[in-house]
Amino acid sequence: MSKHIPAFIITIPLLLAFLLPVIGRSAPRLRNLLALVALGMVNILIFSLIPEVFIHGKTIFYAFGAADPLMAVPEGLDFPVRILLKIDSFAMILAIVVGIVSLSSFLFSIDFIEEDSRKNYYTIIFFLLVAGLFGMSFTNDLFNFFVFLELASISGGALVSFVTFKKSPPYAGFKYLLVSTLASTLFLVGVALCYAQYGSFNMNYINSVLNHSLLDKLALIFILAALAFKAGAVPMHMWIPDTYSEAPAPITIMLKTTGLICLGVLFKVSFSLFGNPVPGIVNGINHLTLGWIIIILGVLSMFVGVTMALVQHDVKRLMAYHSVSQTGYILLGVGVGVAVYTKADGGAAFKAFGSMAMAGGIFHFINNAFYKSLLFLTSGVMEKRFGTRDLNSMIGMAHRDTFTTVIFMIGALAISGIPPFNGFASKLLIYESVYKFHPLLAIIAMFVSVMTLASFMKVFYSAFLGPRREDLIVDKRKLPMGMGLGMLILAVLVVLLGLFPDLVINNLVGPAISGLVNIR
Amino acid sequence: MADFFLYITVVFLIFMSVSAICYKTNLIKIVIALNIAASAVNLFFITLAYRSDSTAPIFTLAPALKDLKMVLPSPQALILTNIVIGFATSALMLTVAVLTYRNNGTLDIRKLKGVEDNE
Numbered sequence: 335m336s337k338h339i340p341a342f343i344i345t346i347p348l349l350l351a352f353l354l355p356v357i358g359r360s361a362p363r364l365r366n367l368l369a370l371v372a373l374g375m376v377n378i379l380i381f382s383l384i385p386e387v388f389i390h391g392k393t394i395f396y397a398f399g400a401a402d403p404l405m406a407v408p409e410g411l412d413f414p415v416r417i418l419l420k421i422d423s424f425a426m427i428l429a430i431v432v433g434i435v436s437l438s439s440f441l442f443s444i445d446f447i448e449e450d451s452r453k454n455y456y457t458i459i460f461f462l463l464v465a466g467l468f469g470m471s472f473t474n475d476l477f478n479f480f481v482f483l484e485l486a487s488i489s490g491g492a493l494v495s496f497v498t499f500k501k502s503p504p505y506a507g508f509k510y511l512l513v514s515t516l517a518s519t520l521f522l523v524g525v526a527l528c529y530a531q532y533g534s535f536n537m538n539y540i541n542s543v544l545n546h547s548l549l550d551k552l553a554l555i556f557i558l559a560a561l562a563f564k565a566g567a568v569p570m571h572m573w574i575p576d577t578y579s580e581a582p583a584p585i586t587i588m589l590k591t592t593g594l595i596c597l598g599v600l601f602k603v604s605f606s607l608f609g610n611p612v613p614g615i616v617n618g619i620n621h622l623t624l625g626w627i628i629i630i631l632g633v634l635s636m637f638v639g640v641t642m643a644l645v646q647h648d649v650k651r652l653m654a655y656h657s658v659s660q661t662g663y664i665l666l667g668v669g670v671g672v673a674v675y676t677k678a679d680g681g682a683a684f685k686a687f688g689s690m691a692m693a694g695g696i697f698h699f700i701n702n703a704f705y706k707s708l709l710f711l712t713s714g715v716m717e718k719r720f721g722t723r724d725l726n727s728m729i730g731m732a733h734r735d736t737f738t739t740v741i742f743m744i745g746a747l748a749i750s751g752i753p754p755f756n757g758f759a760s761k762l763l764i765y766e767s768v769y770k771f772h773p774l775l776a777i778i779a780m781f782v783s784v785m786t787l788a789s790f791m792k793v794f795y796s797a798f799l800g801p802r803r804e805d806l807i808v809d810k811r812k813l814p815m816g817m818g819l820g821m822l823i824l825a826v827l828v829v830l831l832g833l834f835p836d837l838v839i840n841n842l843v844g845p846a847i848s849g850l851v852n853i854r
Numbered sequence: 855m856a857d858f859f860l861y862i863t864v865v866f867l868i869f870m871s872v873s874a875i876c877y878k879t880n881l882i883k884i885v886i887a888l889n890i891a892a893s894a895v896n897l898f899f900i901t902l903a904y905r906s907d908s909t910a911p912i913f914t915l916a917p918a919l920k921d922l923k924m925v926l927p928s929p930q931a932l933i934l935t936n937i938v939i940g941f942a943t944s945a946l947m948l949t950v951a952v953l954t955y956r957n958n959g960t961l962d963i964r965k966l967k968g969v970e971d972n973e
Contacts, residue, residue: 504953519891
């Protein structure tokens with residue numbers, strides 16, 4: 335039983351997606367309860383894998399449909415033939431992020447999305463999206479990844495245009511679908527180029543026989559471009575503010591998580607698929623160049639994202655531009671790790687500062703998922719209270735809603751890197767290590783952090799402070815419990831991760847890096 | 855040699871579809887362009903799997919002939935999946951395009967640009 339846990343994590347949301355609406359037709363409250371129990375159970379299953387993966391350092395392979403699912407390579411063959419799930423420490427980090435964010439997103443949406451006949455459809459698509467995200471984080475098969483990516487894209491696009499009677503959401507949904515279909519088609523071209531040479535879709539197998547030919551480099555370009563497109567790094571960021579601002583707030587954080595998982599798979603591709611070269615290959619994939627490409631994408635995202643955010647006066651567009659900018663930090667941290675890890679010095683530079691930069695990047699990945707989701711949820715509350723997203727017509731929300739004000743302050747201070755919140759811990763790691771790689775990059779990163787603080791002070795000043803204006807507030811009800819609880823989970827995590835960063839870095843992030851990087 | 859022309863066709867189709875996505879302004883035409891790209895990838899996979907003078911990859915045919923060549927089976931399964939996914943995507947995109955037309959009265963992206971978009 336316990337060996338089937340990886341399969342259960344994906345199949346529980348998938349089966350539940352079609353079971354819940356049947357119950358929901360007669361008893362909506364029972365449906366919500368069952369969905370919460372299921373999401374909690376999936377989280378417990380993920381956490382039950384932690385001792386095996388992080389403490390014993392094991393990598394679990396799960397072969398679908400095999401007599402013994404834990405045996406990756408069938409007897410008598412020297413290459414894997416089935417669809418494999420690979421649960422290593424990095425995949426676990428992705429899964430933990432997806433689990434917690436989807437739980438709080440669903441808690442928030444119980445009261446945020448009004449209960450009518452359409453709520454059933456919402457639940458179906460939401461759980462399909464969750465299943466797609468878990469599949470994306472666990473799979474070790476490139477085509478299988480494409481299928482899960484499309485599952486997440488289609489359900490994401492449908493959820494963006496959930497408010498079908500308004501003017502903009504259907505158009506935003508069209509944009510999201512267009513971008514994700516284009517990206518996954520390009521991804522499939524890259525996968526086909528890999529398949530053409532090695533006849534397999536398994537990442538580990540391809541990595542073990544990789545010969546670093548021209549076709550490999552082409553495939554790397556296609557896959558990298560497609561995943562950066564989905565993650566929203568700067569030259570490909572134009573769709574992010576349009577779609578994130580039109581989607582309902584709990585869906586925005588799921589879209590954000592989709593982008594983050596694509597980012598995580600980008601790192602998986604640059605290390606587990608095209609990285610870790612066998613010594614003796616000349617003219618192979620140059621990781622210094624690849625690292626610089628990722629770094630430049632990151633720096634551009636940071637800078638362009640934050641400067642565009644400063645001038646916005648639509649609160650969700652502003653936060654969407656900040657999410658582009660925070661993506662840049664992750665790309666910068668891990669990009670430095672990619673750039674130094676196969677230098678001729680035998681990994682001395684990687685030991686000196688490369689692994690620390692990667693730790694910063696991956697820790698920021700976790701932190702960013704939590705505080706950015708928190709901020710998007712508060713923006714949902716603001717939108718509901720004032721009936722608009724325009725900052726110019728919001729004032730004095732702190733009089734009405736103290737809880738959301740405190741939560742927003744936690745999120746805003748965390749995103750600007752103020753101690754003792756978690757953004758500070760990961761940003762400090764990134765500054766220190768990137769400074770040793772190239773001082774200018776660290777200076778840009780600090781400058782961007784200051785601008786982030788300025789921009790969030792603007793939001794706090796104009797929406798929360800100021801005189802009491804009851805006439806502007808449309809929704810005067812008390813904050814519903816589900817919405818409060820959804821935000822509280824994330825806020826507690828933001829504070830805890832900020833207070834005990836060394837615990838997370840030593841026990842979760844450290845194993846993840848040693849799982850990804852293998853200097854030969 | 856036939857392979858070579860097929861690969862050229864794949865590149866041409868992808869180029870055509872990307873340029874159509876960039877330059878066409880009608881939402882329906884953009885959906886058609888995406889379909890062209892999906893077909894190009896399908897053609898790519900089929901071309902990879904093709905071996906000349908070979909039969910269908912059916913298990914019962916295998917022992918009958920000693921020097922029997924078969925086309926690769928897995929790409930065919932893959933493009934079947936890809937066709938279904940492409941169908942789902944274009945169906946949903948067309949639905950959303952219909953909703954866009956119903957709410958805004960136009961399918962032209964140049965006119966849709968200013969919808970509630972306060973820069």
